[in-house]
Amino acid sequence: PLEALIFDVDGTLAETEETHRRALNDAFAAFDLPWSWDQPTYRRLLRIMGGKERLRHFIEHDRPEKADDALARLDELHAAKNRRYAELVHEGGVTLRPGVARLIAEAREKGLTLAIATTTSQANVEALLVKTLGPEALGWFSAIAAGDLAPAKKPAPDIFLLALRQLGLPASVCVVLEDTVYGLRAAKAAGLATLVTPSFYTDDQDFSAADAVFDTLGEPDAPALHLAGAGVG
Ligand code: XBP
Structure with missing residues (x-):
């Protein structure tokens, strides 16, 4: 039974994923990273489960500008993204x-x-x-x-x-x-x-x-x- x-x-x-994506893009801007994940990019990266694992994969495989700076601050960057995510949820952005x-x-x-x-x-x-x-x-x-x-x-x-x-x-x-x-x-x-x-x-x-x-x-x-x-x- x-x-x-x-x-x-x-x-x-x-x-929730569009809210995670928005929070990520906001965190990139806050960390002066000239990156922005659009929907096709996010769809591709969603094959990697876990926000931090996904970010690491992007940095190591796509080698975007400022990759090494970002890798050194990966934990911080992911934490900032989650703070922003919680804010967006709190504002009622997700149902x-x-x-x-x-x-x-x-x-x-x-x-x-x-x-x-x-x-x-x-x-x-x-x-x-x-x-x-x-x-x-x-x-x-x-x-x-x-x-x-x-x-x-x-x-x-x-x-x-x-x-x-x-x-x-x-x-x-x-x-x-x-x-x-x-x-x-x-x-x-x-x-x-x-x-x-x-x-x-x-x-x-x-x-x-x-x-x-x-x-x-x-x-x-x-x-x-x-x-x-x-x-x-
Ligand atoms: C989905 C995920 C998560 C979210 C982002 O997990 O892979 O990584 O995309 O969240 P599930 P974090 O479907 O198991 O809920 O950045 O907090 O990982």
Whole structure:
């Protein structure tokens, strides 16, 4: 029987990657780096999971101007990007994807356990949950496996195995919600059933290994539907 839902964060709970990209570009400017990542560049770099790993890959492989300066300040640069990301989330720049809030509410009503397994940092996860679901939401998740708690990032299974250890549950009673093929591979390698909702940057990926693929977890927000239904026509 199903006992727990394990959520990925970026792209699954919310379309956060454009906010990460904006925060990165703002951090580049703040560090006097004459770089700007456009959407095609970011799509290419998203193959590398983890913000810091992605930055390092860009610096070492693309060799942009001021590469060595940036490499020496990589930790600082990534921390500045995450501070900016938290600010943008706090300003309301990110909303949950359709159906996410409803699924979380229904899961709680049914007594299911909730968990998170993500490549992004704990601070980024908390900023998103607090802003979109309220401060009490932090207490709804029995496990938050995030960022560097697992040194090997997705597609390695480590972050999901960590979430399972924190929950004290076997993979057989959990379902993962993911949006990337790297997350799907990681979850599958941990022995977990996986439902995929492709996102803005991942809708061209191969999800044939998924147990289910849905466009979204639910219908567009009820108020919008209601407004459309009550249209002046
Ligand atoms: C997605 C990622 C993250 C974000 C940026 O992780 O790879 O790196 O793009 O966040 P997931 P950080 O889908 O597992 O949530 O800069 O904090 O890594």
